[in-house]
Amino acid sequence: xxxxHLGMLLLLLLFVSIGSGCIGGxxxxxVTQTQTQVQTQTQTKTETKIQxxxxxxxxxxxxxxTEMKNYEKIISEFEEKYPNIKVKYxxxxxxFHENILASFGAGVAPDVFYVDSSWxxxxxxxxxxxxxxxxASKDFINQFYxxxxxxxxxxxxxxxxxxxxxxxxxxxxxxxxEKAGLTKPPETWDELLEYAKIITEKTGVPGLAIxxxxxxxxxxxxxxxxxxxxxxxxxxxxSWFDNPIVKExxxxxxxLYRIGHVQMxxxxxxxxxxxxxxxxxxxxxxxxGQQKVAMVISGNxxxxxxxxxxxxxxxxxxxxxxxxxxxxxxxxxxxxxxxLGINSKSKHVKEAWEFVKFVVGxxxxxxxxxxxxxxxxxxxxxxxxxxxWPQHKKTLSFIPMYNDLIVFLWGPKSGILENKFSxxxxxxxxxxxxxxxxxxxxxxxxxEELGG
Amino acid sequence: MHFxxxxxxxxxxxxxxxxxxxxxxxAVLLNMVFGYFAMAFAFYLSFFKWDYIGSMKFVGLxxxxxxxxxxxxxxxxxxxxxxxxxxGLKNILIYTAIVVPxxxxxxxxxxxxxxxxxxxxxxxxxxxxxxxxxxSVIVALIFVWLFMRNGFINYILTHFIPxxxxxxxxxxxxxxxxxxxxxxxxxxxxxxxVSFLAAMQAIPKEIYEAAMLDGAGPIKRFFYITxxxxxxxxxxxxxxxxxxxxxMFDLAWVMAGANGGxxxxxxxxxxxxxxEAFTRIRPGVAxxxxxxxxxxxxxxxxxxxxxxxxxxx
Numbered sequence: 001x002x003x004x005h006l007g008m009l010l011l012l013l014l015f016v017s018i019g020s021g022c023i024g025g026x027x028x029x030x031v032t033q034t035q036t037q038v039q040t041q042t043q044t045k046t047e048t049k050i051q052x053x054x055x056x057x058x059x060x061x062x063x064x065x066t067e068m069k070n071y072e073k074i075i076s077e078f079e080e081k082y083p084n085i086k087v088k089y090x091x092x093x094x095x096f097h098e099n100i101l102a103s104f105g106a107g108v109a110p111d112v113f114y115v116d117s118s119w120x121x122x123x124x125x126x127x128x129x130x131x132x133x134x135x136a137s138k139d140f141i142n143q144f145y146x147x148x149x150x151x152x153x154x155x156x157x158x159x160x161x162x163x164x165x166x167x168x169x170x171x172x173x174x175x176x177x178e179k180a181g182l183t184k185p186p187e188t189w190d191e192l193l194e195y196a197k198i199i200t201e202k203t204g205v206p207g208l209a210i211x212x213x214x215x216x217x218x219x220x221x222x223x224x225x226x227x228x229x230x231x232x233x234x235x236x237x238x239s240w241f242d243n244p245i246v247k248e249x250x251x252x253x254x255x256l257y258r259i260g261h262v263q264m265x266x267x268x269x270x271x272x273x274x275x276x277x278x279x280x281x282x283x284x285x286x287x288x289g290q291q292k293v294a295m296v297i298s299g300n301x302x303x304x305x306x307x308x309x310x311x312x313x314x315x316x317x318x319x320x321x322x323x324x325x326x327x328x329x330x331x332x333x334x335x336x337x338x339x340l341g342i343n344s345k346s347k348h349v350k351e352a353w354e355f356v357k358f359v360v361g362x363x364x365x366x367x368x369x370x371x372x373x374x375x376x377x378x379x380x381x382x383x384x385x386x387x388x389w390p391q392h393k394k395t396l397s398f399i400p401m402y403n404d405l406i407v408f409l410w411g412p413k414s415g416i417l418e419n420k421f422s423x424x425x426x427x428x429x430x431x432x433x434x435x436x437x438x439x440x441x442x443x444x445x446x447x448e449e450l451g452g
Numbered sequence: 453m454h455f456x457x458x459x460x461x462x463x464x465x466x467x468x469x470x471x472x473x474x475x476x477x478x479a480v481l482l483n484m485v486f487g488y489f490a491m492a493f494a495f496y497l498s499f500f501k502w503d504y505i506g507s508m509k510f511v512g513l514x515x516x517x518x519x520x521x522x523x524x525x526x527x528x529x530x531x532x533x534x535x536x537x538x539x540g541l542k543n544i545l546i547y548t549a550i551v552v553p554x555x556x557x558x559x560x561x562x563x564x565x566x567x568x569x570x571x572x573x574x575x576x577x578x579x580x581x582x583x584x585x586x587x588s589v590i591v592a593l594i595f596v597w598l599f600m601r602n603g604f605i606n607y608i609l610t611h612f613i614p615x616x617x618x619x620x621x622x623x624x625x626x627x628x629x630x631x632x633x634x635x636x637x638x639x640x641x642x643x644x645x646v647s648f649l650a651a652m653q654a655i656p657k658e659i660y661e662a663a664m665l666d667g668a669g670p671i672k673r674f675f676y677i678t679x680x681x682x683x684x685x686x687x688x689x690x691x692x693x694x695x696x697x698x699x700m701f702d703l704a705w706v707m708a709g710a711n712g713g714x715x716x717x718x719x720x721x722x723x724x725x726x727x728e729a730f731t732r733i734r735p736g737v738a739x740x741x742x743x744x745x746x747x748x749x750x751x752x753x754x755x756x757x758x759x760x761x762x763x764x765x
Contacts, residue, residue: 098730105504105735122733126505419731423711424533432625432715433531441533 052084054351057110058340059090059100063301063374066308070372078358085351097122097415104128104345111346112355114338115160117151117407118216118414123341124152124159125412130342131157135353143362143379148337151409160339161360162378164369166299167335167405168220169395170322176294179203185322189221192295192325193256199294200272207272209284209293210256212429213422216408217297220334222249223404224327232411238446241439249327250425250435257429289313297324299336300375303391307373315391323398330403337378337407413449420445491746498739508736515740532716537741539712540721541748543629547720548697550633551640556689558641560682563648564674577649584643592706595635596622599707622707625717632703632718640696644689651685652678687761691753698749701726721745 058075062068068091075087090110092099097119103109115123123129133141133156141149141158148162170192172185180202186192196207211217223229227245231237240246260273271278274293281287285302289310296302306313313319324333340360342352358364362379366387369377373389376396382388383396399405410417421442428438498515500508519537526538566577583591598604599621606618621631655678663673679686701722708718710727721741729738 095730098733101504101733102730105502122503123505126503128505416732420533426711427531427533427715430714433533437531441531444534 054085054348055088056085056112056346056348056352056355057088057090058355059092059096059110059113061096061114062091062093064305064308066304066372067374070368070374074359074364074368078355081358082351082354085348085354087355109343109345111343111348111352112340113343114163115152115341116338116415117336117409118418120151120159120339120409121154121412122415124154127344128341129159130344130346130349130352131159132161132342132353132356133158135350136161136357140357140361143381145378145380147405147407148335148378151337151407152339160341161356162337162339163360164365164375165335165337165378166301166375167395168217168297168299168324168333169398170324171288171296171298171302171319172322173288173291173294173319175318176203176205176291180294185320186295186325189224189252189325189327193260196260196272196295200270203294204270205291206270206274206279206293208256208260208295209274209276209279209281209287210297211284211422212257212275213424213426215418215421215425216334218250218253218425219406220324220332221253221327222246223406224324224329224332225249226327226329229404229406230410232413232417232446232450235447235451237411237450238443241443241446247435247439250439254425254428254435254438258431262429262431288319299334300392300395303375303389304373321391321394323401331401332404332406333398333402335405335407411450416449417445420449494739494742497736498743500736502735503733504735511736515736516744518737519740519744532712532719536716536719536724536727537721537744539716540719540724543712543716543718544698544700544720547629547633547636547700548694550630551636551697552690552693555637555641555644555693556686558637559644559648559689560679560686562641562645563652564678566645566649567652577645580642580645582642583639584646586639588639588702589706591639592635592703595631595638596707599631623714625713625715628708628713628717632700632707635703635707636697636700640693644693647685647689648682651682655681683760687757691756691761694753694756695749698745698752 060071068089071089075089079086096114097116100109100113101122109128115129136158141161144161145165148165149158152158152160152162170185176199177183177185180195180199182195182198186195192208199205199207219230222245225245225248227243227249228240230240232240241250256273257275261271261275261278264271274287276283276287279287279290279292281290281292284296284298285305286309287293288296288298288302289306291313303315306315306319323331325331340356342349342356346352359368360378365377365379365382366385369375370382370385370387373392376392377388383393408414424433424438424441424445427433427441428435433441497508499510499512501511501515502508522535522537523541526535526542530538532539562580566573566580600606601618601620601623605621610616610618619627621627659677659681660673663677668676699722700720704712704718704720704723705726707713710723710731712719712723722745725738725741725745728741729735
């Protein structure tokens with residue numbers, strides 16, 4: 001009898017252990033914990049001088065398979081150079097910053113993670129990032145373009161170094177332009193709209209693709225027509241939306257889709273503006289690569305994607321890049337940059353810095369950014385590097401044409417504001433609310449988010 | 453001295469109690485951690501302002517004020533982006549009013565059919581129950597595909613109804629919620645059918661025999677014996693249905709998207725709680741909203757239980 005009971009109890013214990021395994025998340029986690037416990041126990045017993053392996057967790061989002069492979073490669077190079085440090089690479093595909101914030105709440109934030117310029121103030125203000133200026137020498141910092149460092153500075157401290165940067169440009173399909181009898185890319189915003197209509201009429205392919213919403217893609221239109229840069233720090237800053245230029249340009253931008261798609265479909269005509277999902281594509285780059293649209297406004301990250309996914313769709317022959325169209329007050333483009341931030345609560349800040357230095361330093365950027373053709377290097381001096389892809393070189397050559405280069409940042413709560421603004425804009429683009437209502441909502445959002 | 457857990461176990465007088473407690477311990481522990489602790493912590497959180505990184509700031513009832521301002525704004529006809537909670541609440545009440553009665557009625561009908569002694573009834577039982585065993589996300593994805601403008605459902609309707617114009621179910625604000633409700637009804641009726649089947653098989657045969665002697669036909673027997681005898685089970689199913697429908701998240705997430713689709717037509721309270729916590733980074737407000745939702749669900753089910761929940765003795 002005793003045996004039977006023992007068996008039952010063993011079974012019970014098994015259940016309990018499985019249950020507790022579930023509570024701990026994954027069972028593998030508990031296993032590694034016990035291993036480290038065993039390790040530390042043996043260490044305290046024998047007091048050996050064996051160097052313990054230090055684990056760093058590094059989180060980023062993914063810009064495609066190639067980028068992930070390149071990161072894995074650079075990580076293995078780093079681990080060879082620093083045998084006592086192991087880096088665990090984690091990819092968070094969606095809602096990256098929100099996920100990182102939530103992991104801070106749960107106390108399991110990674111040691112090194114991407115931070116986009118628009119989210120930087122939130123992280124810096126809350127003391128989530130370890131100041132880089134403690135480790136990095138002046139000379140090291142001076143290698144970077146100063147305008148890319150601005151979003152990450154506060155009270156004389158620098159909280160991160162950009163891993164690369166990108167700017168918006170106009171990508172256009174040369175073959176479709178020829179078919180429509182157009183010889184050069186559009187010079188002004190009004191021309192862009194006109195060309196979109198002509199191309200749709202002549203070729204049957206939608207002329208332009210935009211995202212539904214996308215406040216950051218609209219800002220260059222506003223500023224190039226004479227509006228001030230958007231900046232929202234206090235509730236009164238909502239008055240930016242009262243500027244007549246803003247009202248006019250926002251209406252123009254929303255009408256791109258509202259008239260160019262929604263109304264056209266209603267009237268049974270072919271839409272000349274689409275969003276990627278209208279043509280069965282995942283994002284702008286995908287729609288452009290599949291040649292389902294003639295023009296998109298996107299950043300340098302599109303270049304390696306096109307080369308990788310659509311090798312027969314050739315740069316120079318089939319498609320080309322042009323600067324963003326000009327408004328009444330000149331040309332303006334957006335710049336996007338991302339740092340590798342170090343978690344201030346990390347136990348291995350020094351090792352994390354070694355890793356960051358390795359990745360964003362000249363050698364790392366040469367591999368990851370320049371050779372891989374990923375985006376634009378954030379370190380000066382690569383402009384004429386033979387390894388820099390011609391497509392990226394071309395976008396760099398547009399810089400003198402621009403009157404202003406706006407880094408993606410509209411104040412301390414940019415990331416959250418961007419989400420809410422885009423919701424309102426998307427709603428207006430679908431024709432659910434008027435442009436004035438959308439403006440009212442955006443003003444309300446600014447007042448709510450920055451009012452105490 | 454040899455000491456082991458089993459020897460203690462052998463000596464105890466209350467063997468059954470120990471064994472019983474051991475067996476339920478895992479479930480109770482899980483319920484404590486993920487149920488009651490989470491609830492209590494959410495209540496605590498709902499009085500604080502927090503953004504996950506910094507420290508929590510006590511703000512009293514201001515999170516609840518945000519929720520009620522949202523509702524008042526919605527009643528005054530503000531656009532859905534400015535009154536997301538009200539929009540979600542409105543949608544979820546309409547959705548519940550559609551789903552719960554239909555799914556309960558369907559479940560009874562299906563159970564009555566499955567309770568007959570006909571050939572192949574086992575097959576029907578299995579096929580009705582299958583949707584309940586399928587992941588709701590997969591179900592929603594399949595229905596997204598069926599509900600497309602040139603999808604299967606429109607194809608069938610245009611072929612069988614003359615002059616029917618294809619509906620863009622998922623991109624038309626008038627039909628989106630209806631489409632989600634249909635998927636919910638399809639997915640849950642079979643699940644509740646099993647409950648009714650169990651209740652029907654517990655009805656004593658003698659009652660039916662007596663009724664047959666008195667000359668009651670099958671329809672009469674169904675309405676005068678089966679339905680009244682099922683009353684406690686109907687109450688249970690409606691209450692469970694209400695709780696499930698008012699908390700609906702997964703179907704809306706897949707079929708309408710995180711922002712509730714066109715015009716917020718598929719926006720639900722659960723979606724709003726999620727967005728509040730993870731896109732607007734206001735966990736305090738999210739906790740307040742979830743407690744308001746809890747209050748709504750608790751009162752509805754409580755009133756329903758009080759009115760109809762007394763078992764027939």
